[in-house]
Amino acid sequence: MYNASIKTEIINNIIFEMSGYVDNMTLDIMQKVIEKQLVAVNMEEITNLPAEIRTSTEEQNRYYISLMMIKKKNLRPETKAQYRDAIMRLTSVIEKPLNKMDEIDIDSYLDWYEKRNVAAGGKKNQASTCNNERRYLSAFFTWMRKEKFMSYNPVEATEPMKEVIKPIDYFRPAQIEQLREGCVSLRDRAIIEVLRSTGARVGEIPQINIDHVDWATGDIMIMSEKSYKYRLLYLDEVARYHLRKYLDSRTDDNEALFVWDKAPYNRLKKSGIRNAMKEVGKNMDCKVYPHKLRKTLGVNLKDKGTDIGIIQEVMGHANPTVTSRYYAQISPEAMRDVRRRTA
Structure with a gap:
């Protein structure tokens, strides 16, 4: 597990650093070449790994968000924007690294999200709007889990809000x-x-x-x-x-x-x-x-x-x-x- 996670981290770091210089097709080719070269390498033999340079919470979170945008290349641009915006709202309210988030953080954020417009004289967000936000967060943290940045998805421990199914709005x-x-x-x-x-x-x-x-x-x-x-x-x-x-x-x-x-x-x-x-x-x-x-x-x-x-x-x-x-x-x-x- 250690061997695989270090290899994945190295690949992710290279892809992240190169994303600003080459297009997505080149990134795909680069990732496959690196993976092929690392197959026979035992990462446990490496004793002097590069020091972690992303020390601040903001830098760490920017790394996770950017990496997802790079690696989830099959998502529509609109979907990527929805995921990115939801995660950035989360990190602006809960100021901690994304890989350290737990269900209490998610619950607290979703409670804030529901009432975010009330202070300015607006109404609470509808249950469907809150559940959409929850779904975007869950998709992101599922990706974090699959990439082994986290051991579980903290959103799964939170309950979606009960939605009122309204009559369909259509033209007579x-x-x-x-x-x-x-x-x-x-x-x-x-x-x-x-x-x-x-x-x-x-x-x-x-x-x-x-x-x-x-x-x-x-x-x-x-x-x-x-x-x-x-x-x-x-x-x-x-x-x-x-x-x-x-x-x-x-x-x-x-x-x-x-x-x-x-x-x-x-x-x-x-x-x-x-x-x-x-x-x-x-x-x-x-x-x-x-x-x-x-x-x-x-x-x-x-x-x-x-x-x-x-x-x-x-x-x-x-x-x-x-x-x-x-x-x-x-x-x-x-x-x-x-x-x-x-x-």
Whole structure:
């Protein structure tokens, strides 16, 4: 165990120090070369190991955080940012080395996190928000344990907060019509119809190119944003009509499905899609966001009697419990319909 842990520490230190000079691909190659060279080396024979240079708590914590960001290369940038921000908040409240944290520290921090806005006149964070923070911390400390910086994950000893499952926020048919009326441009209408029909995550839309669309079937093959698996999106006839109308109006030569509405007509990112929908919401005087259209598709599928497994495939949920949790509940419209038929 000693032999392996020293080898791991040396590899980690080299990767950490070199991360500022070479790209991730080179780091991967470097790590494999070092591991290969260290296979036959008995680290117990080394009597004069380099002195520990990261002596302060701040330096130690910076090392752990940076090393995770380097080594967890398969994580999405947004996920990395969530982990990093949560850990940095933790270290700003609990001023001790991360590898010395225990469940009491985590409990104390999560209690602070729940009430962090109260002193400024705000409200407590919701249970779901606190549980998300707890999940980010747990992911980090699980990595710390696997890297042998700690013997256990202190977050596992803390209990998640009990969440109140709220009714799904989705658009009713009349609201969809209002949403359409709130569109002032062909692009906005096309965005609304594509999100409504496909139920895609907002982060999955920017990757789509015009030639990815099968206009005969309405199929679009994409790489799922979360599971990194290919899945099929479907554009119904209404969505295809308004998307084609938008594309025919464009004068640029960008291959992207959606672009800026002004020169230089760059590919529209998810922040641009959100902003476009906010503008539509202002015209309607209500809150409009991409995920609400995604949830609308899920509810519509459920109300039409679609099997929960099919809904999981359409929505691209890697975990079936996510689908069951959100779409097992019956919508008010479906409930009223059942009551009318059984009265």
